[in-house]
Amino acid sequence: MTTAHELTKNQTLVxxxxxxxxxxxxxxxxxxxxxxxxFRAPLQVYRALEKLLDYGMVHRLxxxxxxxxxxxxxxxxxxxxxxxxxxxxxxxxxSEFSDDIITQRVREWTTQNGFKQTKxxxxxRGVCAACGTA
Amino acid sequence: MTTAHELTKNQTLVxxxxxxxxxxxxxxxxxxxxxxxxFRAPLQVYRALEKLLDYGMVHRLxxxxxxxxxxxxxxxxxxxxxxxxxxxxxxxxxSEFSDDIITQRVREWTTQNGFKQTKxxxxxRGVCAACGTA
DNA sequence: TTGACTAATGTAATAACATCACATATCGAG
DNA sequence: CTCGATATGTGATGTTATTACATTAGTCAA
Numbered sequence: 001m002t003t004a005h006e007l008t009k010n011q012t013l014v015x016x017x018x019x020x021x022x023x024x025x026x027x028x029x030x031x032x033x034x035x036x037x038x039f040r041a042p043l044q045v046y047r048a049l050e051k052l053l054d055y056g057m058v059h060r061l062x063x064x065x066x067x068x069x070x071x072x073x074x075x076x077x078x079x080x081x082x083x084x085x086x087x088x089x090x091x092x093x094x095s096e097f098s099d100d101i102i103t104q105r106v107r108e109w110t111t112q113n114g115f116k117q118t119k120x121x122x123x124x125r126g127v128c129a130a131c132g133t134a
Numbered sequence: 135m136t137t138a139h140e141l142t143k144n145q146t147l148v149x150x151x152x153x154x155x156x157x158x159x160x161x162x163x164x165x166x167x168x169x170x171x172x173f174r175a176p177l178q179v180y181r182a183l184e185k186l187l188d189y190g191m192v193h194r195l196x197x198x199x200x201x202x203x204x205x206x207x208x209x210x211x212x213x214x215x216x217x218x219x220x221x222x223x224x225x226x227x228x229s230e231f232s233d234d235i236i237t238q239r240v241r242e243w244t245t246q247n248g249f250k251q252t253k254x255x256x257x258x259r260g261v262c263a264a265c266g267t268a
Numbered sequence: 269t270t271g272a273c274t275a276a277t278g279t280a281a282t283a284a285c286a287t288c289a290c291a292t293a294t295c296g297a298g
Numbered sequence: 299c300t301c302g303a304t305a306t307g308t309g310a311t312g313t314t315a316t317t318a319c320a321t322t323a324g325t326c327a328a
Contacts, residue, residue, distance in 0.1 A: 008304090009306090010305080010306075011305095026284080026285075027285070027286080028284070038307095040307075041307070041308060042286070043306090043307085043308085044307075047306080062197040062255070062257070063196040065285060065286095084240070084243070086243070086244065086247070086249050095247065095249075097243060102235075102236050105233050105236050109231060109233065110220065110258065113220070113229065113262075114262070114267075115258070115260055115263060116261045116266050117259065118259050119258075119259045120259070121196070121197050121258075122254075123255045124240060124243075124249065124251050124253075124254045124255075125252055125255075126244070126249055127252070128247075128248070129247060129248030132250050143276090145276095160313080160314075161314070162313070172278095174278075177277090177278085177279085177315090177317095178279095180314095180316080199285095
């Protein structure tokens with residue numbers, strides 16, 4: 001069962017910062033936004049992020065070294081599909097989606113090759129519809 | 135037509151270093167291996183890598199901040215499929231593969247959402263067959 | 269050849285991202 | 299209360315990447 005996690009003070013602060021943000025934030029941007037709340041060192045942010053990532057409440061975007069609050073209020077227990085991110089390089093907006101066929105194809109490859117996957121990153125960089133037409 | 139690129143001295147050194155390597159290397163590891171050839175600063179490596187990435191001769195692994203020589207002697211002109219990487223966290227070996235269905239599914243999503251993709255990253259982290267059974 | 273342009277290179281400094289090491293505090297179980 | 303586990307505070311350090319500026323090398327036209 002996926003209980004709603006009790007967040008600690010720092011985890012709550014970091015999560016709220018990410019939730020309020022328009023787009024992804026770097027750890028150091030989060031730090032700066034939380035100076036007023038007593039944050040002084042990167043580690044305070046990274047430690048909170050680590051837990052939030054564990055809980056599936058936050059995603060890390062590897063290609064831009066940044067973090068976003070998870071868009072879906074999932075139920076992580078079921079629905080183990082891989083999540084893909086489309087990141088707009090103009091406005092920074094991130095769209096999150098999950099595709100069963102992609103998930104399945106990846107699993108097929110890993111199964112056939114005896115590869116035990118632990119984490120999969122799918123990130124599409126480009127320009128979103130809004131920025132493309134503007 | 136994709137002409138074989140004339141590489142400069144530094145590009146050649148960096149490419150050869152990556153080609154000889156068992157697995158992916160960080161820019162700073164490459165730098166260290168090229169000290170004997172007169173390399174002194176990170177920028178010498180990053181500049182060469184930038185070109186090699188342009189030419190499609192090298193890939194960047196976003197999830198581990200490292201670089202590998204491209205496994206396929208492709209023909210980049212055709213075959214615009216997205217490339218996926220399976221990265222073993224035990225031994226560092228990287229397997230490269232391309233899946234038309236995944237490529238197509240991603241394109242469907244981007245088309246439907248008016249997203250103009252420029253680059254796509256697919257990286258599977260885990261443990262390879264050899265390390266899994268060992 | 270000269271001059272002017274472009275691409276490549278060299279170098280130092282700095283920025284951006286992330287972790288280590290160690291001390292202190294908080295909280296629940298027994 | 300006391301022990302152990304988890305969370306936190308803090309400084310230093312490690313790792314990755316870029317900026318800024320000077321220099322060198324190659325190309326091509328007049």
